[in-house]
Amino acid sequence: MRNHPIVIIGAGQAGLQTAEALRAEGWQGDLILLGDEPYAPYHRPPLSKAYLLGESTVEQLTMRGPEALERKAITLRKSSRVMRIDPAEKTLHFSHGSSLPYHRLVLATGARARQLPGADLHGVFQLRTLEDCTRISEAMATAHNIAVIGGGFIGLEFAAVARKKGKSVTVIEAANRLMARAVSAEVSEIYARLHTEQGVVLRLGSSVAGFTSTGGKVSGVTLSDGSSVSADLIVMGIGILPNQELAEAAGISCASGVIIDSGGRTSDPFIFACGDCTATRLENGDFRRLESVQNAIEQAKSCAASIMNRERPFTAAPWFWSDQYDVKLQMVGTSRGHERTAIRGDTTAYKCSIFYFAGEQLIGIDSLNRPQDHMAGRRLLDQRVAVTPQQAADESFLLNQLFQRDGVSA
Template identity: 40%
Template sequence: MSVVIIGAGHAGVNVAFSLRKRKYSKPIYVLGDEREIPYSRPPLSKSTLIAELPKPEFLYGEEAYKDKDILLHLDAAVSKIDLENNKVFVKGEAFSFDHLILATGAAPRTLNICGSKLDGVFSIKTFQDAQRFSEGITDAKRLLVIGAGYVGLEVAAALNREGVNVCVTEAGERCMARTASPELSNYVESLHTKNGIEFRFSAQVDEIIGENGHVSGARLKSGELIQTDAIIVAIGSEPNTDLAEDIGLEVDRGILTKNDTCTSISNVYAIGDCARAALDDNAAIRLESIHNAIETADICAANITQQELPIKETPWFWSDQLPYNLKMVGITSDKSERLIRYDMDKKSYAVFHFADGKLLAAETVDMPRAYMFARKVMRSELSVKRELVSSLDVDFKDLIVAS
């Protein structure tokens, strides 16, 4: 018998290698539905889009899978899971398992409006998507980005730096509203605006207009017509839960799991973007990040090999936009006390979130020491001199209350 992993993204690949690192000796099958060897996803919305000859950045070379005796199957979309007989089916071929790991990821939300199927309308999830986009905008002078989340802003920034005129529409009132504080949203918007990117907030696209089968513009519900040569749809993602639902797993905006990646079925696990994990306060959260994919992969491997579970780190995220690096640690809250540290000369910026006197989260832009300070404080549960956090005259090490 064996472990079967459905999904060959960061989570699926890392759980396979983590199992081998933890001395799991039985067969491991990784079933990926793409043709490429598993690759890194973050470059797809950044460097891949503007490369002359885009190439995927592989997580591991082919030899690494052979060396660890990990059986990687590409172009292997799963059609059925037979829980009664512990089998997974791919194009008629059956894979038997002791443990089944769902690492099915998430898919971009679609925009189902008139004109959304025109040539020149793109979304990005896979390397093939990014390659098609790169090839399809060779002569584009104008780009419309629908959605001002992290992916939308990364795409906008990448094309802006290539001299393309970029406009971003957002149905909400500000950018990155789902995960970022209003302070960070406003600061990041100002950076993009200063670089020539236009924004339309509280703006819903009503229809996409085309000429000769190719996109030429988009009309907002306000009536405004935005002319463009290409459109990228970046309105968030939905977890891939179809297989989980087919076998009766508990699903609610993601595959529900415990902290140890276990699902409602004893030998089935869910990790990465498709999973929505329980928190200590009985709430649940679905995190989309490389850190979460790698962390849940290792927890799952420890669980299967019956080893001590690694301690979960405070969640952290990052994003590259224009020449700026954004790093966030912790889960922000609208109810937190927020303190700003801003270095105008360096254009570096940080928002510190406090609740009940403790540092809850930090959002930083080109302020790596602030980010590392926040991670250290939260990891060790240190106390901070909140009244001095905003002062550039006080070094980060001097903000920690001596024990």
């Protein structure tokens, strides 16, 4: 039914981007963006960085105000939780009993933070939403000893903020190095040094056995080796779970995420998906789930193009960033499977880039406080321009020369 709206479930990064991209692609019909949070779409990354530190405002978090949405004729319905999709009737059902038909449906439902059993104690938090961030901020005002469970990006960014606020901080990580899922051992090592220098106590290779409490309020964490860490505030950053239950109940194929192709198509020809809730099938049959702003934006654009019958696969090398203290980590490509590295700059000064090679081929670059290397790296990887480890390690060699020599405009 062409006169029905395109409906997007999830008013986050991917949902808003899909709506805007649909307008850019020429969709002139009704466009409805449904979000279960009481806010207009907002940026999540500052929740563990500048916003939590008090260095930015709620207005700066907001992606688009009402006028911007109105200009693009995007109808935002806040606090609207979709309970069920009826794919045969092409209709959505809400908790309050009403329903909404759709012409095409986009799932941009994101993800939620993983929890540990017992985490419902007073003083134990997760960090996914603006509401979580507000609660943590309030609790942090009176907290002294903070335990962070999980030494991944969110846990470590939070630890950095808590140290800047003068709190005593212990990070408990089950793996034997930091950010192990995403970065190389070299980068883990650099970040272990950085956090230790800043006064964070790192408990690597330590799993949580349970929480202790007094009067319903958390008082600490017990570890599987029998030791304990006392804490009056705990933040868990132990990964996310994709919000795929709506899709599963509607009979749409899911793995760890709603399965999509490179154009955001699901197993239902009228339903598309993008962002943190998705898993992309790779050529070798594996699934890839990316949890990043770039992925949400790029998949959303691909989704909108597919809905409008245009091919626009997301092929760029994946990139990500993380701010901890005064060090900005920017990553592009992957370090997984590398055989050798080349280091450009000074690791002890936290101003360096690590280039990863598999054979002769560059596969990824992690840059610390070297944004120029990161930007050049994105171009090198996207345009498949060759660089040698010697060139990469030589600071007097300008990476941008490579584009000129290959006849690609610099």
